[in-house]
Amino acid sequence: MDARTHASKIKVACSNCNLRELCMPVDLSAADMTRIEEVVSSRRKVTRGDSLFQNGETFKALYAIRSGFFKTSFASPDGREQVTGFQMSGEIMGLDGIVNERHTCDAIALEDAEVCVMNFEHIETLSREVSGLQRHVHKIMSREISRDHGVMLLLGSMRAEERLATFLLNLAQRLHARGFSPSELVLRMTREEIGSYLGMKIETVSRTFSKLVEDGIVEVKQRHVRILNTDALKQLVSVNS
Amino acid sequence: MDARTHASKIKVACSNCNLRELCMPVDLSAADMTRIEEVVSSRRKVTRGDSLFQNGETFKALYAIRSGFFKTSFASPDGREQVTGFQMSGEIMGLDGIVNERHTCDAIALEDAEVCVMNFEHIETLSREVSGLQRHVHKIMSREISRDHGVMLLLGSMRAEERLATFLLNLAQRLHARGFSPSELVLRMTREEIGSYLGMKIETVSRTFSKLVEDGIVEVKQRHVRILNTDALKQLVSVNS
């Protein structure tokens, strides 16, 4: 069954959404706010394991995550796969599809999720009129570029332990920004997906977790991770080799 | 001496620029074209080794390369450095600076260069009126995101030989698109910069070049590289391990 069948026209109210400051411009007049709500044409539920969009599909919309957790992954012609990111509530997906009007990666829900569908033509039309929205779209894209550069740094110059530490700190920080504990996290992805994202094999991911546990830096029970010593994690990253 | 002193107000004519189809939207009316030319407020020359902009500088403009060759590099707080890309004529730099109104990377000229300075406020104003420009800006940013995902794939899952092959094919293809030979290239960057970009040490870069030479795939004389067997290079990339 196509996940699209879950799509539904709804009366949305970004102004009431508690994710507003995460995915919307902040300083808007009430009038502009109302107009921007028009952009969110519908919501769509995606069941765990299903894709929100796939490589090759026609690009029509950006998606803001209301709830749930996604991975985006990018495949080379010869079947290699790279997880390019993990996305959580308030984050925007689909930006890569604009250039060729086709999505170039897959977005898979790692837990049941709901997204706001934002028709891109509509975004463009409206951001010609509401400069706050225009600026916001530019910033979102620019932020994605900066984020990717950070991942390139990680992949290009860090060793396994530093990569995993960076990853955990980043997840914790994002969860914290959403009101969750800054030290207690539940990984939504498998070790293999973490490995793909961090450029290491599943066994290395597992061993590196074990090492962090041995060193008393984190506690790990399956996908439940508790950070015992944030400073030690930070030091792992900053004291390069 | 600050390279900025080289800046000059000029009457530009994108419509006559032979790089037009590389950095400008294609299907514009003559009237719109004229308006877009207003965006290019000045040109700026950058001497080899100098920076066009640096991490931390206030972001004001995007830059289109008219001539010359750049690298962009990104440094972590602890001094690690990652080359995030090499840019040539017709390509746009500075997109990462939009989100925080500060540049987050350094752009260094690897040979004497000249860029068109495009004030970003001006771009935003104009792209609210000329939808072709708006769409173009979106596409440029989206392309950068897609490109970065490709680099992540390279860094995350390829071995040294595959990385170098991918790098050479990509350079050759971009140079070819600019009217140069698809098989003869002059590297503007050092082995170290290539290594930083590809996530490998300078010695590995050198050895990998030597291997490609041994195998009769390329000819290397310092920074002059001739691709003798493009298919073999492509196969190195696609026949993963």
Place this chain on the structure above:
DNA sequence: CGACACCTTGAAGAGGTTCAAGAAATGTGG
């Protein structure tokens, strides 16, 4: 409860790094 996916750990091996030295090219000052 059994099948399946996911995770961990050990041992051997390979690819890449590090250290070291020298060669080649490039730049600089007299």
Place this chain on the structure above:
DNA sequence: CCACATTTCTTGAACCTCTTCAAGGTGTCG
């Protein structure tokens, strides 16, 4: 324009990190 200093590049040898291969453990879901 040459001599010298400096940067860049190459190659060898030892080492180390991560991968590969293999096996067994743990958790989950019908």
